[in-house]
Amino acid sequence: MNKQMMVYLDGKPIEIVIRNYTHADFANMIDIQRQCFPPPFPSELWWNEAQLKEHVTRFPDGALCAELDGRLIGSITGLKVDDEQLHGAHSWESITDGGYIRNHAPHGDTLYIVDICVVPDMRKAGIGKWLMQSMYETVVHLRLKRLLGGGRMPGYHRCADTISPDEYLSGVVSGRFNDPVISFLLRCGRMPVGTAADYLEDEESRNYAALMEWKNPFHES
Template structure:
């Protein structure tokens, strides 16, 4: 088996679309239209990754850079992507915001998701960004929604009493839950439209001159994130 991790290209679109449709079959087989992917590649090519297995694209991770985000602030997927336009991408921002990760069902179990997360972390380090932040689905919640609140469900996943295919994976990859998002992703019936706001800190981050200046003048910068500046994945967009 030949496995290659690389940056995504627009020439990959047809295989990317097929993989998305299969990956999201449980929520209608939604996918990014070609012009959306083309724009994303134009804005931030180094932040888009895919995995090729025997010449076929079977997994991908998409991201943008945003301004400092308050981990406690409520926002939706539509807002953070600029109504799916990626106009919220800010090259001068300090946060890598993960907008999509998916693996073709026939290729799960090969640790492809972990490889994509590692590629994202390396990108975050290379660009000297403060952190990776993402809104994470909790697809197994629908099986527990009548018995557990979202908070109790997430607590049980963290304590490994319940396995959630998305959240358990993210926790195992060094992310922590900072808050619960409501009405995050329209049509996500599995998660009841709830999501976790997840964070992975880049411990090697080097503050910018402006941040150091603020520190010297007594301006507080200990809040990792300030207000989200609104300056995915779906065909309906």
């Protein structure tokens, strides 16, 4: 993928490029993580070159970045999984191979999102939504069934003592609650399919995640 488009930042149009990232982008990809997840977030959880090498080697179609005037400003990464891998409960660690995607299934028909991030100073330009849209285009291009992924539920901790995670997710969908991650995914066109316990270590989400999908409207079952 390599597409040019206009987005608006502070009311002004700017031109960005969304393309596949490559070996030449590794240092900048890690810098995106550094900006998005500053201390006290542990630096060992940022992308490392071994992980990025697996991404661009095993599934380059699922390795996308956004660029502005030669500067990388965001990225989204995915892998293909099959129904057997999704059978039963799964965590982010198990379904993404800890971010290394060595479990990428070439014949799988679900594109699973590993990570999406946008540098802080560009988050008002809709970059994240356009990265997600570009991954939908990848799903259509590869004739896959759907896109799936687990989203954090950072607002859940405020009401975890009184309602279940499924009730919280339903509350976000109905407009009762606003959640910065789930609401973003809804605005991107993702639909909820349930919650997953022990998905990732995240105190705000009480270790839960909302599983959200986008079905390929052109896929023939």
